[in-house]
């Protein structure tokens with residue numbers, strides 16, 4: 001199958017961005033314009049919660065020497081946590097955005113880095129003991145991604161998936177919307193992040209990734225063992241085993 005290339009300037013407005021496929025939205029949000037500021041932005045924009053969510057994720061690892069896939073590794077922040085938790089592991093990183101991979105490469109955590117889509121992975125069947133992803137789920141075609149997880153994961157291997165969620169609590173909803181209004185305004189100043197800052201709330205709000213993911217995982221035979229919400233329901237981690 002051929003991966004289609006497209007013009008990143010080809011969207012007329014925000015509605016057009018959000019009506020695209022997830023990976024096209026991601027191409028609009030993440031590019032050479034903002035790769036160098038990503039690490040700082042994710043830390044500030046999550047009030048440093050990013051680190052505690054990633055620490056929770058790597059808490060599921062058992063520290064043994066294994067082949068681990070950091071799916072949508074971006075600039076490699078999660079891989080640093082994996083390396084810290086499991087010093088002997090071999091990490092393969094992959095991401096859609098080539099400019100982000102260049103930053104990941106500088107962290108020197110990887111056995112291999114590839115430029116690929118989560119829905120079409122360039123790896124052999126039964127390759128990995130663990131697949132982790134942070135902030136990927138809302139950009140993917142969940143069913144295709146889960147099929148690829150199933151294919152490249154070894155028997156007994158685990159999947160750990162984290163992303164933002166829309167809170168259920170009424171007061172949290174008000175705070176959440178206020179926060180994104182501020183982020184939207186910031187996007188007018190920090191123009192390299194404008195598309196992400198002005199569309200991320202709508203993307204999270206309309207996305208039902210947790211429930212979709214759990215049902216797709218269970219359907220394919222990757223039993224979802226835990227689904228946990230963090231930081232007043234603004235993020236979640238799902239883990240499953242093959």
Ligand SMILES: C[S@@+](CC[C@H](N)C(=O)[O-])C[C@H]1O[C@@H](n2cnc3c(N)ncnc32)[C@H](O)[C@@H]1O
Nearest residue numbers: 023026072073074095096097117118134135139
């Ligand atoms: C918010 S960044 C997260 C990066 C990293 N996982 C982290 O936690 O810092 C989202 C990343 O997902 C990548 N991405 C989005 N959709 C993708 C897809 N369908 N396949 C592969 N990578 C994707 C983007 O290129 C971007 O680097």
